[in-house]
Amino acid sequence: MVDNVSALIAQLLDPVVQDSGLWLETVRVVGAGKHTVVRVTVDLPAGPGGVDSTQLTDVSRAISQVLDEHDPIRGAYTLEVSTPGATRELSQERHFSRSIGRKVAFVLADGTKLTERICDVADGVITLAGNPGTIAVADVARAHVILELNKAGGEN
Numbered sequence: 001m002v003d004n005v006s007a008l009i010a011q012l013l014d015p016v017v018q019d020s021g022l023w024l025e026t027v028r029v030v031g032a033g034k035h036t037v038v039r040v041t042v043d044l045p046a047g048p049g050g051v052d053s054t055q056l057t058d059v060s061r062a063i064s065q066v067l068d069e070h071d072p073i074r075g076a077y078t079l080e081v082s083t084p085g086a087t088r089e090l091s092q093e094r095h096f097s098r099s100i101g102r103k104v105a106f107v108l109a110d111g112t113k114l115t116e117r118i119c120d121v122a123d124g125v126i127t128l129a130g131n132p133g134t135i136a137v138a139d140v141a142r143a144h145v146i147l148e149l150n151k152a153g154g155e156n
Helices: 002-019 053-070 093-097
Strands: 023-030 037-043 078-082 103-108 113-122 125-128 134-136 140-145
Touching: 002 023, 002 037, 002 053, 037 053, 053 078, 093 113
Parallel strands: 037 078
Antiparallel strands: 023 037, 103 113, 103 140, 113 125, 125 134
């Protein structure tokens, strides 16, 4: 039943999140009764950058208003709205496009491990700064961003 509620909430929230210029990443309803938590994860639709605190606050308010209007959860619940975070697992072309300019650790389907900076992502192909030059998104078994705390220029 929780999965059905999560899907219903996702349907309700998707237009509101899109109107905020964001992407609805996931909706998860966990727990039951007074311990129910609705976890909503939002992100930018594509490309590098991040969701700033003003965007997150605005979309949180809009989400809360929609949930209050439609009341898909019986009783009290806690609403948590967040972004996926810098170290999330990358699995979709959109995730990789969000990591352009960042160093990423890859494990390919054949077991090959490499760490390279992403230069571009288009049509299912990731262009890297070093060898092998390009890899297909479909060939990636696992990947995540490597945090660079002392990167030149102060960017991360």
